[in-house]
Amino acid sequence: MSFTVKTNILLILLSLLHTFGHAQEVNEADIILQKYRSVLLENKVKDNNVSNIVDRFDENTGKWKDLNYQDKDKTGWDPSTHIYRISYLSYAYFDSRSDFFKDDQLITVINLSLDHWLNAQYVNRNWFPMEVSIPRSLLNTAILLGDKLTPANFQNILDYASKVKIYKAGANLIWLADNVLHYALLVDDENKAKMAIGKIVNEIQIGAPSGIQEDYSFYHHEERLQQFSYGGAYLEISARIAWELDGTSYAFPQEKVDILRKFLTEGMWWMARGEYTVPPTIDRACSRRNSLKSTVSTETVNYLKDLDPNNPTPYKGMLQSLSGPLPITPKGSKAFYKADLLTHHSENASFFIKTLSERTLPVESINGENKKGKLMNYGNTYFLKNGKEYYNLMPFWDWNLLPGYTFVQGTEDYSRKPFTGSLSAEGTGVSVMDYELEDKDGNSTLSAQKSWFTHKNVMIALVSNLQTSQKESITSLDQSLWAGWVKSGEKIFPTSGDHDITNTGWVYHGGFSYGSPSAQKLGVKLTENKGSWGDINIKYKGEDPYSKKVFLPYIKQQKGSFDYYVADVASLEAAEQLHNKPFWEVISNSEDLQAIKFEDGVLAGVIWTPNEDFKVGQLTISTDVPVYFIKSSSGLTLTSPNPAHKSFSITVNGKHHHIENDFLKGTLLPL
Structure with missing residues (x-):
């Protein structure tokens, strides 16, 4: 927790103690609300954004001139x-760094805009804004401003929030x-607050159909990996509420804090590199x-960290990773059986391999989001x-x-x-895929046996x-932001084009080397592609297109x-040396066996x-399977x-073994 927040909390508690005289007389609901208010007070604004919002407001109607109040989009x-x-x-209004700090003009705009909205009874087909994001925003406004809102607006906010189930x-x-919970605290409904807390505590579990899985991946909307989208919200809110309740009679049991810690350190940390992650961990949110x-916040x-003082080490590493110039990650490979994901981290790079099996579901394309990504994750x-290789690409x-x-x-x-x-x-690490593409009628267009192996600073892919x-297939080795020189042996490619590098057999870009000793044709396309966020998400409809290099x-x-x-290589020379x-x-790359031997004996x-x-x-x-x-x-x-x-x-060197299969971690057979 930042020094500012801790200081605010101390001042809050001292104020409450001064008001009530004795600690036991302090209403726990007030303590919880004030801790939450201290979190809200950490939000900072940009003055140009505030100016634009104020300038576009019409005091006569209570509306913003640039918004379409007949909009029906779900997103x-x-x-x-x-x-x-x-x-x-x-x-x-509460940002002391802002020119609008304690500016009563803001209170006028807020009350007029609430007058309009709370009486207009706008309705959206999407349950989320109606029951989550709008009530949350209204409650936050009420908790922050209190009696600066008109009595009618304050009561109307409570009435609106009371409908959430x-x-x-x-x-x-x-x-x-x-x-x-926060509605119940505002109206001093202890029974409803206890009920909400109980629901949250019960939901912090492992193995539920929607939630944290046994490998600390996160399912949402059935068997879909949604680690940093829905899983991120799950962790952020659960951890914040646990922190709000800490020190009160409503405090979370330690075993629930332990689950959240493991979700963070054994799930989240492995699926990111510092602040950044990759599309498979967030599904349609990409x-x-x-x-x-949008991975995990330092907050x-x-x-x-505050809730779990007996386990400081992982939090220290994660905070350094999120805030430092060089990400600190776990080292080695981690397989997520429930998520069909393999991650691998070396000192200077991270690798992520996402597959889909009968056990996991395709990516979502709903609510106007992910309009082009139906083949993603396969x-x-x-x-x-x-971390910026795919950022906003x-x-x-x-x-x-x-x-x-x-x-x-x-x-x-x-x-x-x-x-x-x-x-x-x-x-x-090893990742495997029985791979088959289909046409619109369900007929096979391509089939293959694919495997990927991660070890030290390399990922090796075998396709058999x-x-x-068709006459020809194409495999994309990568599709990332084109940043800086692209080099292949003596060749340098400074401009756009489609370059054949089969004879050289490798190409270097951005600290990575891509190579193949066996491909019929190895090439590299350097392009400047034009696009718009509105092409893939209705939320950004109407935005102008622009270009990025790929x-x-x-x-x-x-x-x-x-x-x-x-x-992951340090230089062009290292790339050439590795290729040579x-x-x-590669011991075998056939339809019966794919196998690799590394110099260290693995x-x-x-x-x-x-x-x-x-x-x-x-x-x-x-083996018999x-x-x-x-x-x-x-x-x-x-x-x-x-x-x-x-x-x-399995029979190994003539000795027969019966294996009880551990799907999550594999079964170790000592040799």
């Missing part, structure tokens, strides 16, 4: 913007309960401006160093060539298969048994097998065909992602 609804502007003005699950429940920088980390890979993407995606013309859909998932052990209905290395392949790598002398060897692979003997390094392995594995110093860690395979048999 970016103009009548809700009316309310959000009121909140912004209330923050401005707690009836959903996961993040939606937390949002609703937050509103009900079509919102600035969304890839949220500080709430939990075998996508992302690479971060400074979504309107300028070629959505048929998302990073890591193998595409063929005529594709309209894909098939999700059971043998798809990921595994991690001792810093190494590639078959397509870097897109790719492989064109007719059929068969190929492999490629993406590596890689520290790994082996990793995928057995696609059961009941056959495969030679992998010094091991001869046979398809599996993937990592052989490290501890032994052989392996799993099958198919929920039907609760157990399976």
Whole structure:
């Protein structure tokens, strides 16, 4: 918690003690509300924004001249913007750095605008603004301004907020309960406050259909990864409410704080690099401006740090990562079985691999959001160093060539298969995908067996048994912001174009090296693409298009097998050295077995065909179901992602073993 907030809280408590004389006589509701008010007082404004809001207001009508009050859109609804502007003005009134600090003109605008809105009875088809964001903004205004509002406006706000009910699950429940709690505190309804707190506490659990999963990923709208969108709100509000209630009779049980800490440190931290994340962790929210920088706030980390004084280390690391120039991340690989996600962090870079199986659902495209992204998450890979590689790049993407995606013309859909998932052990990761694209009639347009391996500073991709209905497929190795020189051996590409680099076999850009020793054609497209946020999200409809530069290395392949790598390297010279002398060897890339051996002795692979003997390094392995594995110093860690395979048999060097399958972490077989 910042020094300012802590100071404000101390002053609040001293004031309350002075008023009531004894600590036991202080109303706990007042303490909680004042702590929440101290949070609201941390909101800062920009004076030019305040000026624009005030200048556009019509005192005669109580409306803003630039808003469409007949708007019917479910997202970016103009009548809700009316309310959000009121909140912004209330923050401005208390922002001591603002020229509008304690300016009574703001109070006049706020009351006139509330007069209009609270009597107009605007309604939207989307439940969220009606029950969450608008009531929250109104309650915040009431808590901040109190008797500076007219009695009628204050009462009308309470009447509006009183209609909110707690009836959903996961993040939606937390949002609703937050509103009900603060309404109950304002009207001194202890029973309703206890009910809301109880709902929140009960919702902080592991394994619910909507909420934190066993691997600390987050589901929302069924089996969809929504880590920093809905999961971020879930964590932020739960942590803040726990902090508000701390020290009162309503305080959260420690086991609930423990769940929130693990959600933060074993889930959130692994899915970001510093302040930044990648599109798969936020689903359709990636079509919102600035969304890839909406991970975890320092305020949220500080709430939990204050609540959890016995575990200071992870919070210190996260705060340094969020606020320092160089992100501090966990090191190595982490597989999220429930999310179909593999993440890997080295000292200077992060890798993310997102797949879709029968267990997880496609990305959402609802409420006018994510209008072009229906093929997203189907075998996508992302690479971060400074975090800005994909930041606000979504309107300028070629959505048929998302990073890591193998595409063929005529594709309209894909098939999700059971043998798809990921595994991690001792810093190494494996992600596997039984890959098939379909046309509009459900006919196969492309199929392949794909696997990705993460180790140290590299991700290696193997593609085998590639078959397509067309002459040629194209695999996007990346599609990131083109920033700075692009180099391939002696060649430098300073301008736009489509460049063939098959003979060189690699290209260097932005601290990453992309290479393939086996592709039929390796190329790199450098383009300046024009787009608008309104193209992908109705919230930004009418915005003017503009251009951004895009870097897109790719492989064109007719059929068969190929492999490629993406590596974090320090220089052009390091990129060339790595390509000429890689520290790994592809043992097999066939339809039966994909396997890699690293110089340090680590082996990793995928057995696609059961009941056959495969030679992998010094091991001869046979299994009765398809599996993937990592052989490290501890032994052989392996799993099958198919929920039907609760157990399976494996023979290693002639010795038979019966395996109880651990889907989340894999089963370790000592050798």
